[in-house]
Amino acid sequence: MSDQAERSSRVRPRRASRHLTSRAAWALLLSGTSALAQLPPGDRPAAVPPPDDLGPPEAAALPSPERALETIEQRLAGLLARPGGLTAREVGSRAAASSTDASVRLADVQAAAADVDRAFMAFLPRLTLTGRYTRLSPVDAASVGPGQGSLVGTTDPAGPLAPGAPLFGIPASAFSFPVILNQYLLNANLTIPLSDYVMSTSKAYAASSASRRAAELGVKASRVAAAANAKIAYYNWVRARLQSVVAEEALVLAKAQLEVAKVAFGAGRVSNVDVLRAQAHVANSELLVEKARTFSRVGEEQLRVVMHAPADRAWEIGENVLTARAADRETRPLDALVSEALKKRLDIRSLDETAWSLKKQTAVLEAQAVPRVEAFGNAYYANPNQRVFPQQEKWSATWDVGLQVVWSPNDLGTSPASARGLDAQRVRVEAQKRALLDGLRMEITQAQQAMSEAQFAVETSRRALAVAEEAYRVRRQQYSFGRATSLELTDAEVELLRSRMALIDAHIALRVARVQLDHALGRDTAVR
Numbered sequence: 001m002s003d004q005a006e007r008s009s010r011v012r013p014r015r016a017s018r019h020l021t022s023r024a025a026w027a028l029l030l031s032g033t034s035a036l037a038q039l040p041p042g043d044r045p046a047a048v049p050p051p052d053d054l055g056p057p058e059a060a061a062l063p064s065p066e067r068a069l070e071t072i073e074q075r076l077a078g079l080l081a082r083p084g085g086l087t088a089r090e091v092g093s094r095a096a097a098s099s100t101d102a103s104v105r106l107a108d109v110q111a112a113a114a115d116v117d118r119a120f121m122a123f124l125p126r127l128t129l130t131g132r133y134t135r136l137s138p139v140d141a142a143s144v145g146p147g148q149g150s151l152v153g154t155t156d157p158a159g160p161l162a163p164g165a166p167l168f169g170i171p172a173s174a175f176s177f178p179v180i181l182n183q184y185l186l187n188a189n190l191t192i193p194l195s196d197y198v199m200s201t202s203k204a205y206a207a208s209s210a211s212r213r214a215a216e217l218g219v220k221a222s223r224v225a226a227a228a229n230a231k232i233a234y235y236n237w238v239r240a241r242l243q244s245v246v247a248e249e250a251l252v253l254a255k256a257q258l259e260v261a262k263v264a265f266g267a268g269r270v271s272n273v274d275v276l277r278a279q280a281h282v283a284n285s286e287l288l289v290e291k292a293r294t295f296s297r298v299g300e301e302q303l304r305v306v307m308h309a310p311a312d313r314a315w316e317i318g319e320n321v322l323t324a325r326a327a328d329r330e331t332r333p334l335d336a337l338v339s340e341a342l343k344k345r346l347d348i349r350s351l352d353e354t355a356w357s358l359k360k361q362t363a364v365l366e367a368q369a370v371p372r373v374e375a376f377g378n379a380y381y382a383n384p385n386q387r388v389f390p391q392q393e394k395w396s397a398t399w400d401v402g403l404q405v406v407w408s409p410n411d412l413g414t415s416p417a418s419a420r421g422l423d424a425q426r427v428r429v430e431a432q433k434r435a436l437l438d439g440l441r442m443e444i445t446q447a448q449q450a451m452s453e454a455q456f457a458v459e460t461s462r463r464a465l466a467v468a469e470e471a472y473r474v475r476r477q478q479y480s481f482g483r484a485t486s487l488e489l490t491d492a493e494v495e496l497l498r499s500r501m502a503l504i505d506a507h508i509a510l511r512v513a514r515v516q517l518d519h520a521l522g523r524d525t526a527v528r
Helices: 004-038 057-061 065-079 088-098 102-121 194-266 272-307 334-344 346-367 411-480 486-519
Strands: 128-134 151-153 167-171 183-193 372-383 397-407
Touching: 065 194, 065 334, 088 194, 088 272, 102 194, 183 194, 194 272, 194 346, 194 486, 272 411, 272 486, 334 411, 334 486, 346 411, 411 486
Parallel strands: none
Antiparallel strands: 128 183, 151 167, 183 372, 372 397
16 A cells, blocks of 8 residues: 555545534534524523534634624714715705706796786887987978069058058068978877787786796706706715625625635645635626726716716715615505696696797787777977977977877788797697606606515515525535535625625615605605
8 A cells, every 4th residue: 555545544534533523513503503593582592603623724714704794784884874964855955056957947037027027018108209300401482472562451450441541561571481491309109009908918918927937937847857866866876885885895705715715725625616716706896896986986976067066075975875764655546646746746837837828929919910999199399390380490399199090901911820820839838748747647657666666675675685694694604614615605795795785776776766756746846
């Protein structure tokens, strides 16, 4: 028998004895665990640590399961509900206040307000002031007398002249009129559109007021939408931050397992495949960490964009997103939620105001084809005054008042055509509202269903995490006893990581669904 065979014969009994001892200890542990599970917690004896010689001694280099899980919990708790940290409400308020879309729509509000002022001024009588200077071409002076000779006059009273009445001659130039070449006029004209007050002015004012209300609702709707999107961006950022922590801790465990595999391989207890498998696990964990960090950086940058914050600003998480809230349940029936949305949704109200405004504008244009009745008055102050005869080179004041009917046949073609254009716009707005209403019920249904699914996911993920944590503890114990392979331990770590990620996803999905449902119902209209 060779020396190697002799050494093998001496080793086998010890290994067999060791495996028998390990099997006996493991059977004893399982039976004891089954029996102890029936005892109340206070009556259970303290756990006895396993003997050191049951498994590979290198396993002691791994962090204990309790310590590993406690570290993750502590790091996650340390990230949440930080004093002075960001909350979804704060992010939404900042995003609403700095919304660029709302700023653009503010210009529509200002234009609509100008239209309201212009429509109001139409109620006032129209006053027109005119100042004019006219230079006339020279003409020959006019005269009522004969071209030659003189006219005869007397100092006696009118009637037949008595014999011997005094007579005298008047030259013809005495009855000529002067030619005044420079004329000056100051005129004040006041026009009162009597028929417009009834036919169009009040309708135009109502139309412009509705247009302004629609623009104001559009601004508010933009701010509300910006706030809702910002809240979702906030929760995505929180998700990335938490998942980064979980991924980093998973990488720590993967690296520790790799070191153990290397030592065990050097001692001849495992094959090179186990080392390669551990290295692949570390590489996958490193990739997951990098992806989580990238997601976190992108989410943080998105927060800066929606809040228009400085590039060097850093934030902490001000909410504890891993706790349940009473507001995260919605039990009202769908029809009641749709009715609530119809009353509160700002975009629906804005479309209603726009359609009503266009209807009133159409009525105003149709009224322009009808003859208008106006009262007018003029005051003249002229030099010379045309009503003073004969003209004199001096300032004189006169006035006149009256009624007039104004109508242009061209209005029969232009007014109805313009009215048809407004009718087409109103039809388009009403179609937009119908499309919005058609999608509203589905939007609410999807948000409510997402909320229900997220609630269910939170409950199931919490149970799955508890099972994964217990499975990880058991696998670690089995690995310490030599009853589990490194592959099984890796699978337990991966399942623990997946369960932790799933629970974070479920909590974030629940909060996002709450934001989406509130926005679909119009409950977030308090944002300014």
